[in-house]
Amino acid sequence: MYDNPLTKRTAVTHEVKISARGVNVFYGENRAIKDVDVDIEDKTVTAFIGPSGCGKSTFLRCLNRMNDTIDICSVKGLITLDGEDIYAPSIDPVQLRAKVGMVFQKPNPFPKSIYDNVGYGPKIHGMAQSRADLDEIVERALRRAALWEEVKDRLSSPGTGLSGGQQQRLCIARAVATEPEVLLMDEPCSALDPIATAQVEELIDELREQYSVVIVTHSMQQAARVSQKTAFFHLGHLVEFGETGQIFTNPHDPRTESYITGRIG
Amino acid sequence: MTDIAAGPRRLSSTETVRAGLGRRKRHQIMLQGLGLAAISFAFLMLATLVGSLVMTGHKAFTQTHITLDVYVDPAEIPAAGLPRGGFRDVMTAALAERIPGVESRAELRALGAILSNGAQFMLRDRIVADPSLIGQTITMRVPVSDPYDQLKKGLIDRETPEAFRRVKDQEIAWFDTLMAQGAITEPFNWALFRNADSRFPELAGLKGALIGSAWALLVCFLISFPLGIGAAIYLEEFAPKNRVSDLIEVNINNLAAVPSVVFGLLALAVFLGWFGMQRSAPFVGGLTLALMTMPTIIIATRAALKAVPPSIREAALGVGASRHQVVFGHVLPLAMPGILTGTIIGLAQALGETAPLLLIGMNAFITSAPSTPFDSATALPTQIFIWADSPERGFVSRTSAAILVLLTFLVVMNALAIFLRNRFERKW
Ligand SMILES: Nc1ncnc2c1ncn2[C@@H]1O[C@H](COP(=O)(O)OP(=O)(O)O)[C@@H](O)[C@H]1O
Ligand SMILES: [Mg+2]
Numbered sequence: 001m002y003d004n005p006l007t008k009r010t011a012v013t014h015e016v017k018i019s020a021r022g023v024n025v026f027y028g029e030n031r032a033i034k035d036v037d038v039d040i041e042d043k044t045v046t047a048f049i050g051p052s053g054c055g056k057s058t059f060l061r062c063l064n065r066m067n068d069t070i071d072i073c074s075v076k077g078l079i080t081l082d083g084e085d086i087y088a089p090s091i092d093p094v095q096l097r098a099k100v101g102m103v104f105q106k107p108n109p110f111p112k113s114i115y116d117n118v119g120y121g122p123k124i125h126g127m128a129q130s131r132a133d134l135d136e137i138v139e140r141a142l143r144r145a146a147l148w149e150e151v152k153d154r155l156s157s158p159g160t161g162l163s164g165g166q167q168q169r170l171c172i173a174r175a176v177a178t179e180p181e182v183l184l185m186d187e188p189c190s191a192l193d194p195i196a197t198a199q200v201e202e203l204i205d206e207l208r209e210q211y212s213v214v215i216v217t218h219s220m221q222q223a224a225r226v227s228q229k230t231a232f233f234h235l236g237h238l239v240e241f242g243e244t245g246q247i248f249t250n251p252h253d254p255r256t257e258s259y260i261t262g263r264i265g
Numbered sequence: 266m267t268d269i270a271a272g273p274r275r276l277s278s279t280e281t282v283r284a285g286l287g288r289r290k291r292h293q294i295m296l297q298g299l300g301l302a303a304i305s306f307a308f309l310m311l312a313t314l315v316g317s318l319v320m321t322g323h324k325a326f327t328q329t330h331i332t333l334d335v336y337v338d339p340a341e342i343p344a345a346g347l348p349r350g351g352f353r354d355v356m357t358a359a360l361a362e363r364i365p366g367v368e369s370r371a372e373l374r375a376l377g378a379i380l381s382n383g384a385q386f387m388l389r390d391r392i393v394a395d396p397s398l399i400g401q402t403i404t405m406r407v408p409v410s411d412p413y414d415q416l417k418k419g420l421i422d423r424e425t426p427e428a429f430r431r432v433k434d435q436e437i438a439w440f441d442t443l444m445a446q447g448a449i450t451e452p453f454n455w456a457l458f459r460n461a462d463s464r465f466p467e468l469a470g471l472k473g474a475l476i477g478s479a480w481a482l483l484v485c486f487l488i489s490f491p492l493g494i495g496a497a498i499y500l501e502e503f504a505p506k507n508r509v510s511d512l513i514e515v516n517i518n519n520l521a522a523v524p525s526v527v528f529g530l531l532a533l534a535v536f537l538g539w540f541g542m543q544r545s546a547p548f549v550g551g552l553t554l555a556l557m558t559m560p561t562i563i564i565a566t567r568a569a570l571k572a573v574p575p576s577i578r579e580a581a582l583g584v585g586a587s588r589h590q591v592v593f594g595h596v597l598p599l600a601m602p603g604i605l606t607g608t609i610i611g612l613a614q615a616l617g618e619t620a621p622l623l624l625i626g627m628n629a630f631i632t633s634a635p636s637t638p639f640d641s642a643t644a645l646p647t648q649i650f651i652w653a654d655s656p657e658r659g660f661v662s663r664t665s666a667a668i669l670v671l672l673t674f675l676v677v678m679n680a681l682a683i684f685l686r687n688r689f690e691r692k693w
Contacts, residue, residue: 069582071506098585108576121584178584
């Protein structure tokens with residue numbers, strides 16, 4: 001992917017996976033997201049960039065209803081996944097989160113074995129009929145997360161004993177094990193060293209073939225490297241959304257330009 | 266920013282820092298000294314307490330015994346009359362064998378008083394178990410009565426004028442003769458753990474109290490552990506955070522601070538008064554202690570649940586675990602060491618608790634160990650209370666010994682709690 005200059009990146013349009021209209025998020029009185037409209041495409045990496053505290057994580061967590069777990073947080077507006085309102089009363093957030101997986105900023109494997117980390121999601125969703133099924137699911141997920149070769153001989157050792165980069169890939173494997181359609185990543189590389197970061201970025205690029213990936217990042221280089229679409233948030237507003245190449249080379253909004261050139265942030 | 270302008274100012278600021286340095290150092294030394302003094306004082310008090318307990322208590326861990334060749338006279342103990350018989354007279358006769366010249370009834374009675382009141386019953390039990398011993402001469406080692414135990418241990422001053430002494434000159438002479446014959450020994454006092462309470466110090470033991478305490482603690486654990494954890498999980502993980510839950514929280518914290526005697530009164534009114542439960546029963550004691558232990562367990566459990574990092578909850582929620590799967594599959598197992606530590610500390614508190622047990626009558630005089638939690642019994646702290654209140658000299662050292670036993674249990678429990686915490690504590 002590195003030999004694909006930004007400006008030459010072809011703008012292939014995929015169908016819309018997630019669509020948000022007029023989304024507002026409140027933490028009590030504090031309005032953290034203000035009237036955000038965005039369409040997130042399938043088989044595309046969409047990057048959320050913006051200065052710290054602008055609401056990237058908040059908006060990301062709306063997409064799998066993780067904000068439900070925060071008592072004071074309320075989400076207004078319409079968010080659809082494949083045209084279905086994910087905040088509709090008929091939607092169970094538990095099922096939604098199996099379809100919309102999430103990887104967090106700090107690698108957070110369960111203090112269990114590598115196998116159990118990956119197998120946990122499929123197990124609770126009843127995706128495996130037998131131990132052999134589960135073995136297969138775990139292997140597939142670990143392969144997809146480019147971790148299989150490194151851990152296949154020690155599946156029963158604790159996940160917390162892996163290196164930081166391996167832990168994060170384990171978390172990615174855990175997320176893809178439930179066969180999600182969308183993968184949300186909140187600054188997945190911020191706790192990793194450059195080599196591990198490069199591995200995870202490469203992985204993200206591969207995951208794009210199957211999933212719609214949304215990645216929050218504070219590193220503009222990273223956004224430029226891995227994403228096809230970029231959304232720039234500022235003070236709760238979605239300031240600009242478009243092709244990554246266009247955002248980085250020819251931003252329309254002066255705030256985007258200031259941020260890209262390092263004047264705010 | 267010329268160097269000339271910056272130079273002196275920088276110098277003066279370092280000067281100020283240096284001037285303050287001495288003062289800061291003095292403060293630090295003073296603070297350290299104070300801390301050291303406080304700790305030394307605490308240690309001194311502890312050493313004094315334990316030291317004085319050991320000084321008086323260690324004597325109760327041995328008991329003076331006398332070994333006698335007893336002729337089981339069929340005239341006194343006919344096989345047909347069992348379990349009745351002149352066991353006391355037979356024992357006294359065996360003793361008189363060793364001290365020639367004791368003839369009169371009064372003298373014989375005084376001589377017989379060397380033996381513990383329990384000696385005749387030991388003989389009886391042995392004969393009843395094996396009647397073929399009648400007519401034979403058997404060797405028995407029996408405890409001596411309390412005054413002679415005191416004499417042997419040097420707790421009775423032979424220099425005191427005879428009128429003020431509990432053992433008279435004649436009796437001391439008898440005892441010295443027995444000593445010279447090698448009949449007197451002072452082995453480990455197993456009775457302290459094998460016997461239940463008794464009016465006679467040389468026979469009194471902690472068995473009833475130990476078993477009573479064990480039953481009470483078991484009942485306390487079985488009630489307070491599940492209820493406490495359940496309440497804590499609900500409050501911490503599921504209850505909406507509002508006025509009502511705040512109110513409950515404040516009340517639970519208050520409950521943990523309520524003096525234990527109040528729980529005793531409550532138990533007296535509710536368990537004994539309304540429900541008509543049995544007095545002195547370890548079951549009721551356990552219920553009462555559970556009232557006190559539950560707030561401790563709730564608070565410890567909530568703290569342990571809170572200490573599980575949110576990242577683990579997020580991870581589980583993120584793959585689609587429901588809230589109860591998150592709690593029971595991830596948070597609770599991780600919090601378990603903390604919960605167990607808190608529970609053990611709560612139970613250790615309950616073990617040492619006296620006032621509520623006094624109020625429900627667990628300070629009764631009961632000479633047999635309870636076989637169910639519904640039998641009357643004492644507990645360790647109430648047994649200490651009873652013995653401390655007993656006039657016999659022998660109970661002085663036994664009270665200290667019982668306190669040492671209780672302290673040992675407390676130390677073991679707290680050490681277990683610390684071990685659990687260190688062994689399973691997780692660094693995030
Ligand atoms: N749990 C929370 N409770 C209250 N306010 C929050 C919470 N999480 C985030 N916020 C607020 O929402 C705003 C956006 O935060 P966040 O989405 O974390 O920003 P970003 O991820 O872009 O750095 C911030 O002003 C932050 O203070
Ligand atoms: Mg963030």
